[in-house]
Amino acid sequence: MPGRHRKPSPLKAPETAYLALGLEGSANKLGAGVIKHDTDGSTSVLSNIRHTYITPPGEGFLPRDTAQHHRDWALTVVQDAINKAAVSMNDLDCICYTKGPGMGAPLQSVALVARTLALLFNKPLVGVNHCVGHIEMGREITGAQNPVVLYVSGGNTQVIAYSRQCYRIFGETLDIAVGNCLDRFARVINISNDPSPGYNIEQKAKKGKRLVPLPYTTKGMDVSLSGILTSIEAYTVDARYRPRGDYDIDSGDIITPADLCFSLQETVFAMLVEITERAMAHIGSKEVLIVGGVGCNERLQEMMGLMAQERDGQVFATDERFCIDNGIMIAQAGLLSYRMGHITPLPDSTCTQRFRTDEVHVAWRP
Amino acid sequence: MEPLSSTSVSSTRELLKRSILISQGAEAAIYKAYLENPSSRDGFGVFAKTNERECDDSVLLKYRFQKQYRHPSLDGSLTRARIAGEARALMRCLRSGVKVPGIRMVDAAEGVLGIEWIDGMSVRKLLPGGSEPEDDEVNEGDEFDSSNDDQEDVGTEDPLAAYGVSRDHLMDLIGTEIAKMHLADIIHGDLTTSNMMLRRNTNDLLLIDFGLSYHSSLVEDKAVDLYVLERAFSSTHPESEPLFASVLSAYEKRVGKQWISLKKRLDDVRLRGRKRSMVG
Numbered sequence: 344m345p346g347r348h349r350k351p352s353p354l355k356a357p358e359t360a361y362l363a364l365g366l367e368g369s370a371n372k373l374g375a376g377v378i379k380h381d382t383d384g385s386t387s388v389l390s391n392i393r394h395t396y397i398t399p400p401g402e403g404f405l406p407r408d409t410a411q412h413h414r415d416w417a418l419t420v421v422q423d424a425i426n427k428a429a430v431s432m433n434d435l436d437c438i439c440y441t442k443g444p445g446m447g448a449p450l451q452s453v454a455l456v457a458r459t460l461a462l463l464f465n466k467p468l469v470g471v472n473h474c475v476g477h478i479e480m481g482r483e484i485t486g487a488q489n490p491v492v493l494y495v496s497g498g499n500t501q502v503i504a505y506s507r508q509c510y511r512i513f514g515e516t517l518d519i520a521v522g523n524c525l526d527r528f529a530r531v532i533n534i535s536n537d538p539s540p541g542y543n544i545e546q547k548a549k550k551g552k553r554l555v556p557l558p559y560t561t562k563g564m565d566v567s568l569s570g571i572l573t574s575i576e577a578y579t580v581d582a583r584y585r586p587r588g589d590y591d592i593d594s595g596d597i598i599t600p601a602d603l604c605f606s607l608q609e610t611v612f613a614m615l616v617e618i619t620e621r622a623m624a625h626i627g628s629k630e631v632l633i634v635g636g637v638g639c640n641e642r643l644q645e646m647m648g649l650m651a652q653e654r655d656g657q658v659f660a661t662d663e664r665f666c667i668d669n670g671i672m673i674a675q676a677g678l679l680s681y682r683m684g685h686i687t688p689l690p691d692s693t694c695t696q697r698f699r700t701d702e703v704h705v706a707w708r709p
Numbered sequence: 710m711e712p713l714s715s716t717s718v719s720s721t722r723e724l725l726k727r728s729i730l731i732s733q734g735a736e737a738a739i740y741k742a743y744l745e746n747p748s749s750r751d752g753f754g755v756f757a758k759t760n761e762r763e764c765d766d767s768v769l770l771k772y773r774f775q776k777q778y779r780h781p782s783l784d785g786s787l788t789r790a791r792i793a794g795e796a797r798a799l800m801r802c803l804r805s806g807v808k809v810p811g812i813r814m815v816d817a818a819e820g821v822l823g824i825e826w827i828d829g830m831s832v833r834k835l836l837p838g839g840s841e842p843e844d845d846e847v848n849e850g851d852e853f854d855s856s857n858d859d860q861e862d863v864g865t866e867d868p869l870a871a872y873g874v875s876r877d878h879l880m881d882l883i884g885t886e887i888a889k890m891h892l893a894d895i896i897h898g899d900l901t902t903s904n905m906m907l908r909r910n911t912n913d914l915l916l917i918d919f920g921l922s923y924h925s926s927l928v929e930d931k932a933v934d935l936y937v938l939e940r941a942f943s944s945t946h947p948e949s950e951p952l953f954a955s956v957l958s959a960y961e962k963r964v965g966k967q968w969i970s971l972k973k974r975l976d977d978v979r980l981r982g983r984k985r986s987m988v989g
Contacts, residue, residue: 650777
């Protein structure tokens, strides 16, 4: 904020370099990464390995199968991360894992891996809030100082701003998350889940021409998305709908899957940009940071950019390496709290499906 | 003065051009303009006289400019619907005796709504926490805030004292006005302390900014409306949570027996909505 004195950071410069391993598996991505905080205050990503559980088109990922996937791949992914970083397990200062929020079974299988590694190598554990991981990684990569954060992913849709050592939630979805809305629509029209349903919708939307009317449901700084999903699904049983997307010569009045993808993106993203703008106006901030899996959608970034331009502001976004769930963000947030003296004792190293962003004490920020 | 041309530029655009920009919110730009006597030549009775200071017929223009990020047809239909909806809600409030600014002009196609100019201050600035620049909530985003220039004369003292209204009485006024609005089945949709104003001299409490309002008789919608205000209170005025309780008790008094079901639903809403723990 202009004209405000910046308080000194409570985080002391490290006397020796810190290394942390981060393990993430709250949804269908299993990630491991090693981060280094150097004595000069710089941060470097030594490795960032991810393996995604991809289901056939028309199917979502179920907790049990996803957990199985994580168990099958855990050793490979962790080994890769350590090898790529060219460090030894013994060099690590702490092992960070996602405590929540997320799907129960996948969280548990990754927490189990973290606990085992911690005991094997006698390293402290640090439980990390997944959302805070996203925010901290976004801040680190983009260099945004004190942005309004739009956190959009398969499980979360929140507008967040930092205040008094807490990431406060200003607006959020009242029902389903935006990524969930996109994923479920992808299932309805049988779009591939490889590499991700959202990516494929984004590509298809580029060919869309027609904007079909959909509900536009912003409520203050909140949004509601489930009704939009219902109404866009209704278009797929409309007489004008052509599932194969062929424009026949005699009838111009048709709706293609590309049109629906286009309309869904335009409507939903406009709502998200609108609530973000409201939050920015409310707080008086000119920076906005987009994090989470949906955050790598370039159309969303473009729309946010236009909004920020109108307000003389700036958008910060990252690419899929850091937007989509990854281990390195868990390592980053975990290492920050470890440096503030926070560790998770073994008996408390549980995980939880419900863990709100504003429950975390952000000790490392002024 | 030349009669306004109706060919290329609409009279609304002309009016905007000659108005003074007061603030630029997220939704709309706010202008101050002056209405002239209808007996003047232009036939509309509306144009700006920037050289004349403070006449009684000053109006506030709310201009919903085009949003570049939004698809043009989506933006156009949203703007038209919001302007018309806002005017409709204000009309309904006026008819039911809810204190809101009077309507002066509506041009849905251009996205302009002209309403009565209120001389006063927003409740947000009258309460602790609402006007401190050190706080995270900075005032610049306030849409509809016509009280920027009044800040100086109040100084560091309690701004409420200048109005001769006690804090409890102000909460009473808020609760009563919201209750009257809900009894008329109008849902505000964005109840915050910045969307309420205390008029100078008469000490009327007015509800403003009906941009997100709609018509509904459902208990659910009214409960959500109250919940939005509760959240606004706790986030904008951190140490003033008991204040909201007195708003509610004034509200309760006014709505009468509807309160039982409303209270129950409000408790329900508190358990979900924003406070709900998210999965994933």
